[in-house]
Amino acid sequence: MTIDVRPEPGAAAARSSQNAGRRKNMILAGIAVGLLMRVLRDRRFYTYAITAIIVLVTGSKAAKENQTKSFQRLVEWNKRQTQRLEHTVKETAHDVKEALPG
8 A cells, every 4th residue: 555645736836936926025015115214305295295194184173173173053043043932922922912802
């Protein structure tokens, strides 16, 4: 009784395909790290990053201020509408009181 220990014909191709995939991923990772290092050493990158941060912070503050002003206008409008409605109710109650006999 003998055991056949020869690798299957497709196994070698699969292993070499996996190695090629790993090699490709390592090359891409090396390129990405190199590019990141180059970008981090560039002064213009820092200038753009700081400018973007300033714009975002300023924009968010302006948006919050605008939202606050809009909310204040809404509260004032609601007060005016409530006063107008109360005035209308008082006038109607007064007219009804006058219309009642007695």
